[in-house]
Amino acid sequence: MSASITDQLPVVVVGAGPIGLAAAAHLVERGLEPLVLEAGPSAGTAVRDWTHVRLFSTWAEVTDPAAEKLLAPTGWVRPDGATYPTGGDWAENYLQPLADVLADKVRYGVTVTGVARAGRDRIVDSGREEQPFTVHLSTAHGREERITARAVIDASGTWSTPGPLGANGLPALGEKTGAGRISYRVPDLRDPAVRARYAGRRTAVVGSGASAFTALAYLADLAQEEDGTHAVWILRRGIGAQTYGGGEADQLPARGALGLRAKAAVESGHASAVTGFRTEAVERDGDRLVLVAEDGRRLDAVDEVIVLTGFRPDLSFLSEVRLGLDERLQAPAALAPLIDPNVHSCGTVYPHGVNELSHPEQGVYLVGMKSYGRAPTFLAMTGYEQVRSIAAAIAGDQEAAERVELTLPETGVCGGAGLFDEPEQNADQSGGGCCAAAPTTLQIGIGAPVTASGGC
Template structure:
């Protein structure tokens, strides 16, 4: 199988980094992207400014590949927007790969050639088959020596319902619910939220971003829906945060709450969504409480992996987080301490299915503690393992700024749990996407 390519699923930051690491190791990558451009998911939050600097957002191998083309590295200390990340890094990187990156190509299944997941014989010697569907409906079968799934979780947001499923009536109210931080710089979007009662559901930095942005819109009333028992340490580390932009976001959100610009509704697990006589929404929790006369709902409760097209592979995933079992205890937001993401790579990301890896945000399953540079280190290790350099694959080094993430809802339901959190700790975050944005739209 040495002549076969390494198929990378997704042309986002981690997928393109994986391709760069693989290519630098002398292997041939093929990147399959469902969207029409590099960083298609990033482009959907292009108005948001990251809280990571450029120095943390360029994969080392990708940087070397780009510099060979005459690319100029952005100023290390600057904080790019999603749009700038795509335009100044991801798009040029995809272009540097040429035809190795294929757009409009959706992966609909991966299997072992001639074997479904039940068959043992020949699994170690047969290549992988990647089933794809092109934008024009044409189907294709690609044979691969390995598959790195870096497709992320962006297209699969968590619902409003407090039990992990859509609340009753949530789908019927889809015209009033958005699962992304709104781009209030867009006049049409701003008009939708201006002067309205907006409920923001979520406790991570995406929620804080939405709160800060919406309180700057004239006449808008904001209710903050929290499943946890109290605000507690949701605002994060503040000035002690090793990512200053993230700390500043938490401080601005706290100021908005303290100033009475945001009504906090804690311990509220949405069970149903209905419409009143005026057509406005009424949110009802499992304990019978309601939030009434809501015009719009912004649901930013995290994301989850899409695993259906991997069903014929033998994956070993944690029952709780849906992350690789060896990685799950290292990233579990219910017990994970600030800045203690243990260095991990190919060993922790391996599955019983040979040469199959989930990388990037997808590897974290439902855990929200991911940072881009974590993914870069993952794919460096994976590429080394695929190239047979097991010493380099095991030499995983990762130093992260304190993440501000010390627990998930499992620890934060009770006020006492919040009170015991350390000073740098905060609520669940979506670190690859969270940031400070342009004026008054911080995320």
Template sequence: MSSPAASPASGLPVVVIGAGPVGLAAAAHLAERGLPVRVLERGAKAAQAVREWGHVRLFSRWAELTDPAAERLLATAGWDAPDPEAYPTGAEWVSGYLQPLADALGAAVTYGATVTGVSRAGRDRVVDEGRDGRPFTVDRVTADGREERVRARAVIDASGTWSLPAPAGGNGLPALGERAAADRLAYRVPDLGDPAVRARYAGRRTAVIGSGASAFTALAALAALARDIPGTRAVWVLRRALGGATYGGGSADQLPARGALGLAAKAAVDDGHAEAVTGFRTEAVERAADGRLVLVGDDGRRLDPVDEVIVLTGLRPDLSFLAELRLGLDERLQAPAALAPEIDPNQHSCGTVRPHGHRELAHPEPDFYIAGQKSYGRAPTFLALTGYEQVRSITAALAGDTEAADRVVLTLPETGVCGGPGLLTDSANTQQNSGCCAAPAPASLLQIGRPAPSR
């Protein structure tokens, strides 16, 4: 990798896409290294995605949700660190850490900047000649619709996966009729503290499709609503069988709040507030004569009509604006090829991953990295701590400090049920998604447990 001094683009900033937890941490590390940085955030404020699941309580403690370089920067601004043992909501994470961090970075953060394309100046993805010596170009659209282009010596894409929730269809595509039934479908954990949202689900029958931290969160919330409002019922639709490990690590989880989340989902089933339907892969969503929805499985089964459907089947990376870059992605997970074997849910069910940094996150396009939840592609288990270590290593590499970049040390909390078949099998012994960091899967993203939901 070229050092900053050797690169023809060394005077240009490193552009970070996304002012979420990992993007802001990247900016803090870059600033601490004395490297110029520009953060481009589509929202009007920092951490737009986290704000959208602000009602969800993370299953990670504050101690696992802040980055060391960010803490050092915040300390110079008189930041009062929160109780490290407390569990914040997404909104508290924003107000107590993420927005103050963005404020401390000042003019380095640009809001209302939606990135539409990244490439090499004067080179499309086909051209070899002189490619590596060219700066990056990052195209963006401003809040008022203007198109602008920024040049960069390196790019870190920390834009996350919140914008692309996976559909209900068991084959990865929208189920037949899913789009037409959009008025009755939601792809986020509902905020039942909002009177309008509460009214949508109160006294009604709701299908929850999914098996991770976000689904646990939704089931627990609907069970609580059922205790207050008679007639409220949930139908939990799982693509696998129901078994002892379905609910995660439970009391053995090294993130106690994550284990408790799974136990709350179990209680919803045991107490009769939720009915579990297993081995069901949605093929179609049909509308009954009374306007309610009928889920049809690929095996021909038809579920009794429901009033609402909450689809929490995961999140996907948006790769559309990276089409002119040479990416090295795993063909299944859409994660960096060197990282994919460590996070492949077909192979293991642990909420841990081998320590990794700039080398595992590198692409054929030098000085371009995908970090944070997006680096996991479609893999379900991501923690904020992972992303913070990623950008520390990447930043050291960009600064030419190879020794620090390669010194990757990270110990992640386990789910307590590691081993056995992978997450994507149909075995009753498989483990559920454990979430990202502890947020809403967000659909937990960044529960960055994945959102509980994390991410």
């Protein structure tokens, strides 16, 4: 197939979440044809799984400039830029309207099952770069389809692949059989059925990020209302000066307050901390579960387990394209040193684009949370800059692709979404339900409930 014919093909975007839809908006702005493939029934399907959680970022920081231009002719007006959306606000008031404007450029209920060069598996060199991509997908009705594309932007996120309970990165022995009492999400205790699951019960919370803080704070609140409710906070490391974040000195006040809430939960006795506990097995004790550590320690039985150990990318449908990934983070090799969580925080990650996101297979890009692999420091603003750069590169504007158009704030180590506001906090603020106490930036992904098929 000639280059001119290939250039007429659509750019397939996997995932109709914040970054996937922003990619489509930038492609449209460049005169390119996007086709967004979303596994769920609506835009931001995975974001809708955490409608109850409020972001650390303001509206001004979670909308993309090209998307806003696309929305403007419809009369869409961004909510107050100084207020803070919940996941539900974000999906309903921004993501879905943006997808509606894109209209037939977005398809729902389609799952990408494979990406390859037409007629070439990953081994074959001959004529490889001249071939377009073939995207394999299945529909909600079980029908198989093939789409030919000039490039593929994978913004499918990591929401569908949470980290397991096992400390070695694999499921603990018995984790699968105990699945009925193990959750991998921050619970929405406003839901009566969810509330009943944890009220008056003993729950293990595994993890050390902001999602774990959030779950501990929720359960502590529940303990004040429902006798017998108790959380057991399981940490793989010990408790140190940074365990609870920056507290009152945190540059993100809401994140600092969240850490203080978790600390208060422990100090008040509503939660107890178990340190240096690396789970190896889950055993049954009647209807309850017993966690067993690698060193043989056994905890008292719990009724429920909430595992909040991060997320990881699903690379299975990319097996026939040539990716250059870091061996630790599973992020693009050139990007990995810039986002290593042992070195960098959200604010210290240098804005990056097509150069850092390119792979040996030209024309394939992992963006958004998926581009960070297992690193937990992803910012929505970073993702918007990624897709701006990539759209420019696909359009042949290399100067714009390599130009940095984003200045990140110094935010410290990011840790996920904030607590849902209490009524008294909402009472004196405005913004159509997007009101939180004073946080300033967003992490989507590890530690925060975020998208898989939505690609944040």
